[in-house]
Amino acid sequence: MRMYRENAPNIPSQALFRTFSGMSYSLKERKDIQFFIRLLAETGLDIARIFDANNVKEDVWEVSQYFINNDIIAQVAYSWPEDTEDYPLSDMIDFFTYFYDKGIRDFCIKNMWGGGKEWENIPSVGDYTIPETPKSLEILQFLKTFSDTFPGAQLNIHMHDTADLGGPLYDLLEAHGIPFIRDANLKPMSGGPAHPSFE
Numbered sequence: 733m734r735m736y737r738e739n740a741p742n743i744p745s746q747a748l749f750r751t752f753s754g755m756s757y758s759l760k761e762r763k764d765i766q767f768f769i770r771l772l773a774e775t776g777l778d779i780a781r782i783f784d785a786n787n788v789k790e791d792v793w794e795v796s797q798y799f800i801n802n803d804i805i806a807q808v809a810y811s812w813p814e815d816t817e818d819y820p821l822s823d824m825i826d827f828f829t830y831f832y833d834k835g836i837r838d839f840c841i842k843n844m845w846g847g848g849k850e851w852e853n854i855p856s857v858g859d860y861t862i863p864e865t866p867k868s869l870e871i872l873q874f875l876k877t878f879s880d881t882f883p884g885a886q887l888n889i890h891m892h893d894t895a896d897l898g899g900p901l902y903d904l905l906e907a908h909g910i911p912f913i914r915d916a917n918l919k920p921m922s923g924g925p926a927h928p929s930f931e
Contacts, residue, residue, distance in 0.1 A: 733775035746779040746807070746915075747772060748890075749799075751791040766798055773802035781890065783809035783842050787823070789830050796836065809840035809890060821870055825881070832882050839882070842890040875910045887912045 736745055752762075772780070780799040784792050787810060796806035808831045810824050828839055878887050889905065889912050891898040902914050917929055 733772070733777065737776040744778040745776070746781055747777055748781045748783070749795065751782065751784040751788065751795045762794075765795065769798045769802055769804070773804055777804055779805045779807050779838070781807045781809050781840055781888070783811050783840075783890075785811055787811050787827055789827060793831065793834065796831075805838055806836060807838040807840055807888065808836050809842045809888075811842045821874060824871075825874070828882060828885075832885060837882075837885045838888070839885055840888040840890050872908060872910075875905070875912075876908065879911055888915060889913075890915065 733745065752765075769780075780796075782792055782795050782799070792808055796808060799806045808828075810827050824841070831839070874881075875887070879885070887910075889902065891901055905912060
């Protein structure tokens with residue numbers, strides 16, 4: 733992280749951070765999280781993308797405050813459910829509203845449409861489309877009106893590059909007129925469960 737800051741001083745750095753959830757890589761003690769965040773602050777980290785696999789708002793907010801208190805932007809991520817069709821859109825809106833009311837203006841949706849899992853068997857990128865189910869179309873409309881629903885907030889898409897389809901999904905969302913920020917990883921850390929590469 734220090735080398736990145738020294739060699740790319742004008743490019744914001746971002747780290748993905750899980751909360752206390754039992755579905756995290758490991759259960760974390762609060763004192764360990766606070767210590768690690770202080771170390772990240774010393775490296776000059778700009779943005780922390782914070783998510784909880786179960787979308788526990790209180791845990792996400794607690795960790796967000798640790799970052800904010802260390803002058804790091806807290807970007808709150810909604811963790812996309814596996815079974816999209818059975819999950820009410822109102823849950824995602826309520827999640828963002830909770831943090832918007834607390835002053836958060838940097839939001840993210842993690843793993844759009846299952847991280848690309850529905851499209852792993854698509855023969856070519858040219859055939860890549862958002863599933864035209866009622867729920868998907870409802871979500872698409874919400875994304876188009878995101879900036880109206882949450883004035884002054886910005887939307888990021890956390891897209892796993894499953895089957896090299898992360899980039900095409902970004903293109904598709906842009907084609908639908910959805911304002912969002914594209915993310916990318918350095919090439920050695922890109923692809924698969926990560927973002928598409930800068931290159």
